[in-house]
Amino acid sequence: MRRIIWVLVVVSAVAGAIALVAPGTGHADQEIYVTAIPRGYRDWRLVSVAHEEGELQDIRAILGNDVAIKAYREKKLPFPEGSIIARIAWKHVPSEENNKVFGRAQSFVPGAEPEWYLQFMVKNSKKYAATGGWGYAQFDKDGKPGPEKDMKACFPCHEAIRARDFVFTKYTP
Amino acid sequence: MRRIIWVLVVVSAVAGAIALVAPGTGHADQEIYVTAIPRGYRDWRLVSVAHEEGELQDIRAILGNDVAIKAYREKKLPFPEGSIIARIAWKHVPSEENNKVFGRAQSFVPGAEPEWYLQFMVKNSKKYAATGGWGYAQFDKDGKPGPEKDMKACFPCHEAIRARDFVFTKYTP
Numbered sequence: 001m002r003r004i005i006w007v008l009v010v011v012s013a014v015a016g017a018i019a020l021v022a023p024g025t026g027h028a029d030q031e032i033y034v035t036a037i038p039r040g041y042r043d044w045r046l047v048s049v050a051h052e053e054g055e056l057q058d059i060r061a062i063l064g065n066d067v068a069i070k071a072y073r074e075k076k077l078p079f080p081e082g083s084i085i086a087r088i089a090w091k092h093v094p095s096e097e098n099n100k101v102f103g104r105a106q107s108f109v110p111g112a113e114p115e116w117y118l119q120f121m122v123k124n125s126k127k128y129a130a131t132g133g134w135g136y137a138q139f140d141k142d143g144k145p146g147p148e149k150d151m152k153a154c155f156p157c158h159e160a161i162r163a164r165d166f167v168f169t170k171y172t173p
Numbered sequence: 174m175r176r177i178i179w180v181l182v183v184v185s186a187v188a189g190a191i192a193l194v195a196p197g198t199g200h201a202d203q204e205i206y207v208t209a210i211p212r213g214y215r216d217w218r219l220v221s222v223a224h225e226e227g228e229l230q231d232i233r234a235i236l237g238n239d240v241a242i243k244a245y246r247e248k249k250l251p252f253p254e255g256s257i258i259a260r261i262a263w264k265h266v267p268s269e270e271n272n273k274v275f276g277r278a279q280s281f282v283p284g285a286e287p288e289w290y291l292q293f294m295v296k297n298s299k300k301y302a303a304t305g306g307w308g309y310a311q312f313d314k315d316g317k318p319g320p321e322k323d324m325k326a327c328f329p330c331h332e333a334i335r336a337r338d339f340v341f342t343k344y345t346p
Contacts, residue, residue, distance in 0.1 A: 049282075051280075051281040059232075061222050097334075097341075100333075101330055102227075105227075106227030107226075161270075172263055
């Protein structure tokens with residue numbers, strides 16, 4: 001009987017662990033590449049939102065994997081190894097539907113994907129030592145990565161924000 | 174032996190289910206109230222983002238609990254019982270920091286909390302039969318719920334979007 005109970009405990013723990021680490025919705029973020037889209041990023045939790053005018057004219061969500069969200073919430077800098085921050089952007093377009101209902105032109109919503117729909121910062125201090133420990137990546141709506149020369153253009157701007165480990169976006173509770 | 178295997182299967186399934194429903198990060202959304210803030214909402218997944226001008230001048234994130242996200246992704250209407258949609262808003266303010274780095278006034282980020290920082294739609298067809306099966310709620314930054322008369326003002330506008338089960342926000346992939 002004792003042996004059976006022990007087996008039950010182990011099996012339950014394993015089942016629980018599997019469910020936590022890799023639920024069907026794709027929270028797994030063990031795979032870190034900068035030339036491939038980090039798996040499951042669309043299920044990550046929200047860091048913040050932003051709106052860029054000028055040449056960009058987008059509205060964007062910034063998400064973080066579990067490691068990044070934990071560091072953000074604990075105000076822990078530098079971000080730990082394995083942190084990934086995702087930026088999804090959409091064209092900032094008026095919502096005809098909402099404006100009609102409210103009787104006012106005031107509502108802007110996500111439109112089509114811009115040229116660089118997805119961007120990521122991946123923390124790996126050894127691999128990306130030359131760029132502050134972060135690898136940078138961007139992808140179009142078809143998942144095609146941006147050219148390497150564009151990725152080299154990320155760090156010079158992010159250097160201005162060295163005091164926050166090169167991360168512009170602040171966490172908004 | 175057969176009986177032991179059967180017990181193992183049941184225990185594993187229960188352990189897995191518990192881990193999925195209530196992980197430590199606070200995904201639990203069993204408690205449904207419209208006068209209390211749904212527990213763990215800040216850990217929910219992103220539905221979309223928006224920007225409201227006019228009187229609101231906010232930038233907002235729309236999140237959904239697991240039931241709502243699943244329905245959105247499967248384009249399932251009406252939303253199932255227990256669906257909760259959360260709307261967090263912040264004042265839409267220029268980012269002096271970003272603009273300085275980029276040398277252009279183009280970046281807008283979340284500022285202070287507006288009067289109604291949080292809003293929720295909670296699906297419970299019986300309880301909220303009078304308002305299309307959804308309960309509406311809003312809270313200020315201190316968690317104080319809005320007056321009931323304000324909640325009664327939600328439905329008349331949402332009625333315009335009856336064809337999408339009274340939900341304005343579309344899921345943006």
